[in-house]
Amino acid sequence: MATVPESQATLTLEQLRQLAYEWGLTPAEYDRILAGLGRQPTVTEVAMFSVEWCEHCGYPKSRNLLALLPRESPRVRTLVGSDSGGCYVADDLAVLFKVESHNHPSQVEPYQGAATGVGGIIRDIFTCGARPIASGNSLRFGPLEEPHARYLLDGVVRGIGGYGNCIGVPTVCGEVWFHPSYRSNCLVNAMAVGVARADQLISSVAAGPGNPVIYVGARTGRDGIGGCSVLASHEFGEGEEKRPTVQIGDPFTEKSLIEACLEAAASGHVVAMKDMGAAGVTCTTSEMAAAGDVGMRIELQRIPRREAGMEPWEVMMSESQERMLLVGGKESEQELIRIFQKWGLNAVVIGEVTDDGMLTILDHGRTVAHVSAAFLTSPPRYDMPAEEPAYLARTRAFDPASLPEREDYGAVLRQLLASPNIASKRWVWEQYDHTVQTNTVVLPGGDAAVLRLKERPPFGIAITMDGNSRYVYLDPYEGARLAVAEAARNLAAVGAEPAIVTDGLNFGSPDKPDRYWQFREAVRGLADACRALDVAVVSGNVSFYNESPEGPIHPTPIIGMLGVLPDVRCHATVAFNQDRAKILLVGGAADASSLGGSEYLAVTHGVEAGRPPRLDMDCERQVQVAVRRLIRAGLVATAHDCSDGGLAVALTECCIAGGRGAHVRLPHQPNAAALFGEAPSRILIAVEPDQEAAVIAALAEEGAPFALLGEVGGDRLVIEGALDLSVAELETTWESIIPRAMSR
Amino acid sequence: MPIGVVIFPGTNCDQDTFHVLKEVLEQDVRYVWHAETDLQDLNAVVLPGGFAHGDYLRAGAIARFSPVMDAVRQMAEAGKPVLGICNGFQVLLEAGLLPGAMRRNEGQRFVCQFVHVRVENGDSPFLRACLRGQVLRMPVAHGEGNYYADPETLAGLNASGRILLRYCTPDGTVDPVANPNGSVENIAGICSAAGNVMGLMPHPERCSEMILGSTDGRLLFESVVRSLTERRPL
Missing domain, CATH: 3.90.650.10 (PurM-like C-terminal domain)
Structure with a gap:
């Protein structure tokens, strides 16, 4: 195919290139796309590359370093999927978990930013056929004395509760920490845990040319367009209005989607399933097809819309929430559609799997994109320049022994207890339903939450989230090792054996050598510590560009760790x-x-x-x-x-x-x-x-x-x-x- | 005859309630989909917690129109036990099967914590396994649990022993400090005039096994089961 009919044919080649830059692609990336396609892209294709190659989806700037992390452990059989990862607790029972950031959306609109963060990570769990059984979160704000930090904390906690409580997944662990470096860029990392019988696990690998591709869940609207490429993949500038790029969550739809997807998974008719998270339809179609070395032919006009007049590229980039893409077995459409309709959800066949490896997107019969799924999902990888930050010479030279000893120890203890970083977080976790599902054996507020596994008594699991960013700031390598050690210690303190890790890596701009150095050293420390403690990193998330004109955040790797208790009564x-x-x-x-x-x-x-x-x-x-x-x-x-x-x-x-x-x-x-x-x-x-x-x-x-x-x-x-x-x-x-x- | 556990879209304590009835009390139990219209095979029915239909508008306000509610009403009229827990309580209020209404919590925040409640009427079929004045420790988890009834209704409830549970301190004192949501007269649970319909905000299904830190909730389910097996008049 030499040229693709252009649906937005009024753009000149130069305008097209400018549009690509606006959506976050670099000149070199754009040239690479031209070379790969052998022709000019359509607007829809530019949109698809811009989201698929952004850091949030494609990890071009972190992939090389993430390869350092151990994906297996000598002690447990691990599962590493594209949406979440886990391990087997028993031969036929698996637990899965993943952490994901929703930092920039939460800074812009705390309630919806946090709520949709929870929704997204929960979908990463049930998309694998696993029932979400717990969630946790790690939050960072500016100093509590500042009204804006309190506004963000209040909104984020309400958002997490508003969503998590409604879907009936207990929020059982977490941490909250305050520091000036988060003043203009708060961190909201949400983690979810699920459990699945081994024979009900669902992959995200499309297969079987001719199989139906089914869109399920909420309708597609204009919300969240560019959320991953424009909002998440750039630092905050001054006075920017980015609220329109934040998605809106509907937990009621999510709850129905959980039940319907699990019912569908149990029906045996689902070949593959994937959450439409960042980059929505683009991400699911391209990544599912590429993973299975197949193609997909999609009829865009069949996608249920929330608003009229959406352009094809808008549909492909939309980040509307509570949507999933399924590949069904042959002639399974009617049965799958029946399940989703029972739960009051849209379910529409929008296309089929093909054997040509191409993603062909049609809109009312007109081809608006025709691109290799493998090419689209192979962003360039970059080794960014790294350089030790200048501040380290000063901070390392400091000797705590040079300070006078404070001998009024009682007063010091009271002062520490009054520090918001140490003070009780009950105000936070009592706004989260932490007892629903009746598995919570050790409640929030301790070292780690302990849950029983009703599927396999007397087994239990323990989960925790940790990350002392002050240590990481002062020494990224050691700080990351300390975070892993502390997470494992938290699990030991409830009686659990650490098994798997999910890492939420929150850093400044990777384009700045001193920030990238922090990232590199922290990943090295994380990898070394996980190997030393025999824990595998089965899933994770990278969030770059956490900075504002005031500067970067403290480098903040969040360690989510899950351990197993062979007898949950002994904790x-x-x-x-x-x-x-x-x-x-x-x-x-x-x-x-x-x-x-x-x-x-x-x-x-x-x-x-x-x-x-x-x-x-x-x-x-x-x-x-x-x-x-x-x-x-x-x-x-x-x-x-x-x-x-x-x-x-x-x-x-x-x-x-x-x-x-x-x-x-x-x-x-x-x-x-x-x-x-x-x-x-x-x-x-x-x-x-x-x-x-x-x-x-x-x-x-x-x-x-x-x-x-x-x-x-x-x-x-x-x-x-x-x-x-x-x-x-x-x-x-x-x-x-x-x-x-x-x-x- | 089985006990039914109703599922509205958005209900999220159905499996927890089912688990306690089936695994802990070893009862015959089945799920009831909200579109069902015939519940004549059931001995009793539980409306569990959650966010039926998202609780958009107001908790329970949409669920009351679900097809199953007519059948639930018929069971209530036939004198069979109908138990509404948390969101189920809200639905029963909206459906008019219990008097009063639920407001947002006084603090305007969702509250999840263990609370203490005092048994005000040990003769209720739902609390037969308890003694009057007994203090139960149970979790609550809700954003709209601030019960309200007008003074006349309250007087009637009090006079007829229909206030079944009140929030109290661990030693059984009914005091505003023990009230998690601003509920009038610390009310945590009430019943219908005939006594066979009960609504409560605490979650007995979350405290029916030792591993979860309290088995006080089990007393409530055991009372229902005893009422059913003894065929005592309700």
């Missing part, structure tokens, strides 16, 4: 709930170096510098193995990771959760490092007195370092030589910070 929580229980710290002591990049430095000295705490991966593994063994043996029911705010904050949280005090005596004279240092590889546990000997023997056998710290009891937290405070008062401080700020 631990953070609560000190037995008087006279012995308190032990498993792991080493925190020295002065563990104050680098700490919340203590930031809160009490206003300093964000130093090197992040050192991580010894051997010690980390030993500590995790030992604590997990104790929990599984039923010897320990209370465990808590020591992280932000150090040992003193961890003790406080255990006391508050159990409504009990504690009397603690540290092995050495207390100082700021021992109390508030954030040395990794430490887990606080509580042990009933008659189990103390057995626990100590088990710890010695594992070779894990530990120290006996004291005992649970009373209504005060006493750390000898350092502080003596009422738990009720600490609780009031810790619980009231965020609600008070949000009622302002």
Whole structure:
């Protein structure tokens, strides 16, 4: 085919090229398209390339580095699909999960941005034939004192709740962190988890020429056009109005879509299924066809529309929500359509699978695009120039020991508890339904959420999300390793064995060498840490261009990690709930170096510098193995990771959760490092007195370092030589910070 | 005869309720699609939680027009147990099977937390396994649970023992601090004049197994089952 009839024939070649640039393609990319096609593209084709080759869909600037991540683990059988990934819990039961960012839409319109972020990630789960059983989220905002940050937090939390609560998927874990670098570019990373019987897993690989291609779900409108290529793939400029590129969510349709898609999957008639996420029809048709080495012939006029007069390129670029594309088996149309109509959803055959590898898009009989699916889904890959950021010389040179010791430790602890980064996030998670589906065994607010698997008792899973971006800012490689270690430690602290990771990589512009260097180092650290802990990265998301005229965000890799409990009844929580229980710290002591990049430095000295705490991966593994063994043996029911705010904050949280005090005596004279240092590889546990000997023997056998710290009891937290405070008062401080700020 | 669990498009606690009835209480149970019109095979019916028809407009306002609601009304009139949980309660109010109305939570926010409720009438077929004054610990999860009835209706409900559950402190004191949504007189659950239709905001199906932290919700389902098997007058 030499030329394709042009539906928008009024554009000159130069105008066409300018349009391509406007939609985010570079001159070199445009030339590559011309060469690949051997002719001028149509407007529709330019639109398709612009979305398929943008970073959000095609990962041209990150793909090479992402190849470093381990996709398999020696301990679990993994599943890596195009929409989400997972592992087998038992021979015939799989769990899948994925994290995805919706940062820019949430900054522009927090409610809908966050809501559609949840909707999109949930679709990535059930598109695989898996029932969504849980979700989580990781949020970053500017300082809570600022009205705009509170406006965004309020809208994002309402949006996540408004969508997630309606679809009946419990939001069970997450984190919220505040820092000036997110002031003009908040982060909203949503994660979803699903479970599927192995024989009901559905791929996104189109197959079988002649098979019907079926469009299901909501109608297509003009919302979200350019959401991925224009909004997500550029940094925020000044005074831009991007609200029109944000999609609008309809959770009721999504809930019906979940049920209908799972019913369809169970019917045996579905060959392949894919969510119309970013880039909608373009992305599903091209990626499904390319994955199966087949083509597709699509009749665009058959797609249900929400508004009249849409141009073909608008239909191909629209990011209207709650839509899916299915490839059905031969002569399965009627049965599949019946299922979707039962749920009140559109279901229309819009084309068929072909054997020519071409994506042929027709509009009322006129060809508006005719392009190889393989070419369209093979964006160029770039190794971007990388250069160490200048600020690191300054931050590395800082020695926390150069600061005067604050000796009013009680006041410091209260100050830390009042820091929004450490304060209770109950205000957030109580707005999310976290008990629907009746699987939530350990509620939000602890180290990790624990869910039972009704499909396979007594198995359970634990999930957590972590990412201390201050550490990553101060040392991207070490910071990423620390994030992986902490996520794994959180799982160990509830008794789970870490299995799989989904990574949400949020960075600044990859076109700027110092930002790209952060990205490269963080990915290296992530890959090394995952290998060291035998966990596989089965899915993930890259979000670049998180910056504004004020500068980039702190580099923020979010680690979603999922672990397995062979018997969900044997788990631990953070609560000190037995008087006279012995308190032990498993792991080493925190020295002065563990104050680098700490919340203590930031809160009490206003300093964000130093090197992040050192991580010894051997010690980390030993500590995790030992604590997990104790929990599984039923010897320990209370465990808590020591992280932000150090040992003193961890003790406080255990006391508050159990409504009990504690009397603690540290092995050495207390100082700021021992109390508030954030040395990794430490887990606080509580042990009933008659189990103390057995626990100590088990710890010695594992070779894990530990120290006996004291005992649970009373209504005060006493750390000898350092502080003596009422738990009720600490609780009031810790619980009231965020609600008070949000009622302002 | 089975117990029915109604599914409207948007219902999301159907499987949870089914699970408790089937796996925990080992009852005969079947799903009821909202388009069904004949429920004569059922012994009792549960309208579970969720967002029926998206709860657009107002919770339960569209669901009341679902075809199944006529059959539910007939069951109510025949004296069979009809239980509405959370969104099911909202639907029963909208359908006029229970008096009063639901408003947005006082704080204008969705609230998901464990609460305590006090049993106000242990003679109800839905609370037969409990004692009057007993405190139950159950989760709530709703954005519109702020129950309202006019003073006259309230007086009638109080006088006839039709207020079944009130939000309370862990020691059983009915106090505004224990009220999660601003509900009038801390009301968490009520029943019809004949006693066989009950609506409540807390989720008993979410606290019927030890692994979930409370089995208090089971008492409610056990009461229904006992009422059915003992064939005591409702």
